[in-house]
Amino acid sequence: xxxxxxxxxxxxxxxxxxxxxxxxxxxxxxxxxxAAPRMKAYAIRCGAGVDDAEELVQECxxxxxxxxxxxxxxxxxxxxxxxxxxxxxxxxxxxxxKLDIVQSDDLWPEGETDLLEDxxxxxxxxxxxxxxxxxxxxxxxxxVFKVYFEGKSHSEIAGELDLPLGTIKSxxxxxxxxxxxxxxxxxxxxTIILIMNF
Amino acid sequence: xxxxxxxxxxxxxxAAGQLSNALGIMVACHIENCEECRAVTQNYEHxxxxxxxxxxxxxxxxxxxxxxxxxxxxxxxxxxPASAAPPVVDARLPKPLQRFLPNTLESLPWSGIxxxxxxxxLTISDRQYTARFxxxxxxxxxxxxxxxxxxxxxxxxGAFSDESGSYHKGDFILADTSTHHQPKAHADCDCICFAVxxxxxxxxxxxxxxxxxxxx
Numbered sequence: 001x002x003x004x005x006x007x008x009x010x011x012x013x014x015x016x017x018x019x020x021x022x023x024x025x026x027x028x029x030x031x032x033x034x035a036a037p038r039m040k041a042y043a044i045r046c047g048a049g050v051d052d053a054e055e056l057v058q059e060c061x062x063x064x065x066x067x068x069x070x071x072x073x074x075x076x077x078x079x080x081x082x083x084x085x086x087x088x089x090x091x092x093x094x095x096x097x098k099l100d101i102v103q104s105d106d107l108w109p110e111g112e113t114d115l116l117e118d119x120x121x122x123x124x125x126x127x128x129x130x131x132x133x134x135x136x137x138x139x140x141x142x143x144v145f146k147v148y149f150e151g152k153s154h155s156e157i158a159g160e161l162d163l164p165l166g167t168i169k170s171x172x173x174x175x176x177x178x179x180x181x182x183x184x185x186x187x188x189x190x191t192i193i194l195i196m197n198f
Numbered sequence: 199x200x201x202x203x204x205x206x207x208x209x210x211x212x213a214a215g216q217l218s219n220a221l222g223i224m225v226a227c228h229i230e231n232c233e234e235c236r237a238v239t240q241n242y243e244h245x246x247x248x249x250x251x252x253x254x255x256x257x258x259x260x261x262x263x264x265x266x267x268x269x270x271x272x273x274x275x276x277x278x279p280a281s282a283a284p285p286v287v288d289a290r291l292p293k294p295l296q297r298f299l300p301n302t303l304e305s306l307p308w309s310g311i312x313x314x315x316x317x318x319x320l321t322i323s324d325r326q327y328t329a330r331f332x333x334x335x336x337x338x339x340x341x342x343x344x345x346x347x348x349x350x351x352x353x354x355x356g357a358f359s360d361e362s363g364s365y366h367k368g369d370f371i372l373a374d375t376s377t378h379h380q381p382k383a384h385a386d387c388d389c390i391c392f393a394v395x396x397x398x399x400x401x402x403x404x405x406x407x408x409x410x411x412x413x414x
Contacts, residue, residue: 107212
């Protein structure tokens with residue numbers, strides 16, 4: 001399962017590069033088929049209705065087409081890039097008809113990726129093969145999902161799961177600690193591999 | 199380099215795109231000049247990518263691809279007009295805030311609270327958060343006070359100290375109901391802080407008075 005998902009990520013890297021280099025509509029259609037159904041799931045989990053979800057996914061895909069040249073497969077994984085695009089468009093779509101004036105461009109002024117090619121550590125982090133998420137126990141993953149999709153505060157999550165606030169906080173803290181440690185470990189591990197290869 | 203940072207929970211919420219108002223702007227300001235927190239945030243963006251990849255697939259409407267392709271053709275015919283960049287009034291400010299200040303830091307229309315402290319309300323306040331700039335005169339000390347809710351503060355210029363530490367440009371500080379402190383601006387220059395406060399709905403209309411953290 002994990003392996004398949006990871007292959008998808010590399011496949012998408014290539015498709016985005018093809019879109020950037022030759023405005024290849026065939027590559028675009030393939031990318032839509034691979035990415036759009038999961039992007040729709042993201043939108044719906046974030047609370048969008050079916051129509052809004054498809055509109056959001058469509059806007060993101062048009063952004064991918066326009067910004068494909070900004071994607072650098074050496075510096076970032078396509079899934080991370082797509083994630084930042086859909087996150088940003090979700091924020092902007094959510095504000096269209098409100099007095100809210102903060103836009104994703106204010107929050108991330110450098111755009112969807114601000115990875116510097118000469119920054120070795122970031123370069124490696126961007127290439128982390130697999131996978132922080134799957135290493136988390138279910139109970140921690142459930143809380144992380146609530147943060148990402150529902151923007152729930154700790155006390156709201158505690159109420160929903162009928163658990164003490166302290167439990168939520170310590171689970172999330174454990175999850176984050178584990179993710180940070182893993183990220184660091186994978187970076188050093190990748191450094192060793194790279195040193196041996198060169 | 200900042201010595202005080204947003205906690206990881208905030209950074210995760212930021213990367214999740216769930217801090218999209220005043221508090222988001224403040225985290226973005228800190229991250230602009232803090233490599234450490236930027237790297238942490240990027241890890242959480244990778245996690246976001248992993249989450250996206252791990253999701254179930256939901257089938258799209260049968261005509262989704264054809265609709266998207268024709269939209270693509272439409273877009274190609276009428277390229278988006280380049281949006282005019284808003285005028286930058288103070289390039290020394292962090293980018294995330296530049297759009298929201300009408301003047302340079304020095305010439306903001308400050309309003310007085312007392313002889314030692316002035317404030318300027320930002321337009322990014324919303325129902326959840328009140329966003330405000332404070333200016334504490336050089337060398338001045340505020341009365342001992344505590345906070346009704348959470349108050350996030352980022353030092354924009356100058357420095358101040360309280361019982362627990364000394365805070366400089368870029369530092370990100372969280373004060374809550376358990377914080378009792380008496381901030382004092384350093385003697386060499388005025389201290390300007392960007393503050394974001396929880397603004398519970400019940401206080402709507404009374405923000406200025408009720409949530410002024412320094413006057414209680």
